[in-house]
Amino acid sequence: MSAETAGHVGPDRDDASHVARNRDHWNTALAPVFGRLAPGQWSRPEPAWGHWSVPESELRLLPGDLGGRSAVELGCGTAYVSSWLARAGARPVGVDVSAAQFATARAMQARFGVGFPLVLADAERLPFPDAVFDFAVSELGAALWCDPYRWIAEAARVLAPGGRLSFLTMSPLFSMCVPDDGPAGPALTRPQFGPHRRDWGDSVEFALPHGAMLRLLRSCGLEVEDMVEVRAPERPARDYDYLPAAWARRWPGEEVWKVRKRGRGA
Incomplete structure (x- = not known):
């Protein structure tokens, strides 16, 4: 049975152009936005995840036994999860691939007195060598912006036996319901069978x-x-032009x- 018949398409090993495009997009367009959000994210008394916090x-x-465990955050951005x-x-x-994001991360490390390698x-x-981490995590980082056939294989390689991986990403249903130029709606706009990447012109996202x-x-x-599958809260703190809370109350984004x-x- 071929990969296409089985309902998925593996990576094109000769096409890694998304890496440079996404790096440029984060360095120029998104890093300033997340730089403004970083102080609030770093100062949270409890971790909160995704669009809806x-x-x-x-x-x-997160595992309940993190004390002394080695961990890696894949696509860490301003490194608030770390x-x-x-x-x-x-x-x-x-x-992370973004030097601009790391500039914010280092400023936050100094501001909050929390240090770790970037x-x-x-x-x-x-x-990294094989089997060196007890835990790996990605919140809309590598889990969204990297080819899953590549980054998941790498995460598995660097995890020790028994190690855990947790990741939050956009749902495949969202990917099928969001058009190129508007918010997610009640109709399917893309097929489920086919390429697992969404090309937005200046950036590329992935969903399986x-x-x-x-x-x-x-x-x-x-x-x-x-x-x-994450459901939006009844009274979200904010809305998104591509992911309306009303949509995400009915379907998982x-x-x-x-x-x-x-x-x-571990």
């Missing part, structure tokens, strides 16, 4: 159907422990995957 107490992306990990007693490393690198080609994601995770030696690498360990 859903509390960690509801989504539980700061939460550090405060919980973990030993995090933040990885590594300028592509999550699809991690500069659930069947393809399950097969990919298993092929990388990862076992799914949970998958949570985001989803969380929690997986563990097979073998003994």
Whole structure:
């Protein structure tokens, strides 16, 4: 059975142009926006996730035993998630391709007195040995902007046996319902079978159907422990022009995957 027949398409190994495009997009267009958000995100008393700032107490992306654990955040941006990990007693490393984002991250480290390594690198080609981390996490970072067939394989490679990976990304349903020039609506605008990337001109995002994601995770030696489809709150603090809260109350715009690498360990 071919990959296309099975309902997914693997990566084009000769096409990694999205890496440079996404790097440029973050350095120029998005880094200033997230730089303004960073102080509030770093100062949260409890982690909160995604577009709707859903509390960690509801989504539980983080293991309960982070003390002394080695961790890596893939596509960390301003590294506020890594700061939460550090405060919980973990030993995090933040990885991102955007130097502009790291300028904000370093300023926040100095402001809040929380230090950890920041590594300028592509999550699809991690500069780490095999099996060195107990936990990996991505919140709309590598999980959205990197090719899943590449970054998930790399995350699995650097996780120790028994290590965990948690990631939050946009749902495949959102990907099928959002047009090129407007908000997500009640009609399907893209097919489920076909390329797993969305090309926005100056940036590229990725989304896999659930069947393809399950097969990919298993092929990388990862076992799914949970998958949570995120619902927008009744009274969100804000709305988004591409993801209206009214839409995300009816259908999941985001989803969380929690997986563990097979073998003994953490």
